[in-house]
């Protein structure tokens with residue numbers, strides 16, 4: 001049976017915080033093996049949408065389905081087992097632990113070692129640890145930082161720490177990787193590297209959903225883009241369609257980013 005094109009369906013998602021309607025009837029379809037950008041001005045509701053997808057916030061209405069199956073409401077730590085991995089706007093690593101240990105943590109869900117086996121450091125436990133280590137090193141290699149495996153995270157540059165987060169997400173063997181402003185705080189060389197990594201992740205068959213303010217990066221890399229403004233999807237389409245949409249232009253007008261992106265392209 002051929003794989004369905006659609007992998008994630010977000011349908012009718014609404015969230016209200018007190019008097020503020022932060023998400024209003026959001027419908028988004030994400031296709032398999034694509035890079036899907038979620039953009040919009042500050043406060044549009046992008047991170048809230050990620051928080052709903054990843055179980056940090058419960059929506060007031062609507063459903064999220066992965067590969068045609070409606071997702072149950074799960075705790076964030078159970079999300080990996082459903083096939084999601086996420087990075088956050090602010091780096092969330094154990095700074096005094098090694099790079100390798102940080103990446104191995106991303107896989108604990110795939111290592112169902114019985115507690116008794118862990119206590120006696122049994123054969124099963126050693127096996128799972130070996131597999132987890134191999135996967136972690138593979139992910140670090142993919143990010144081009146395998147030589148940093150034994151370093152303490154706090155010794156790494158900001159850009160390298162971001163790559164450790166991506167490696168941790170990748171090592172969890174997800175179906176969908178959610179990246180929340182991955183390029184924030186990166187300098188141009190690091191951004192170019194990030195672009196290359198995200199492109200290679202798609203080549204490897206991953207589906208990536210990306211929140212990003214860097215319009216040049218978004219327009220360069222995304223297959224599809226959904227634009228949020230005041231909690232609503234104002235348009236969706238390919239970069240070239242979104243770029244010239246009048247609602248998108250007016251949502252960004254005065255903020256400069258969109259206009260800058262257009263000027264840089266033209």
Ligand SMILES: Nc1ncnc2c1ncn2[C@@H]1O[C@H](COP(=O)(O)OP(=O)(O)OP(=O)(O)O)[C@@H](O)[C@H]1O
Nearest residue numbers: 017018020022040041042043044045046047048049
């Ligand atoms: N826990 C919360 N309680 C109340 N209001 C919230 C909460 N989280 C977010 N908001 C509000 O919801 C709106 C959407 O916030 P959200 O962080 O989702 O926007 P965003 O598009 O990700 O913005 P940015 O690009 O600045 O990160 C904002 O007005 C924000 O102040």
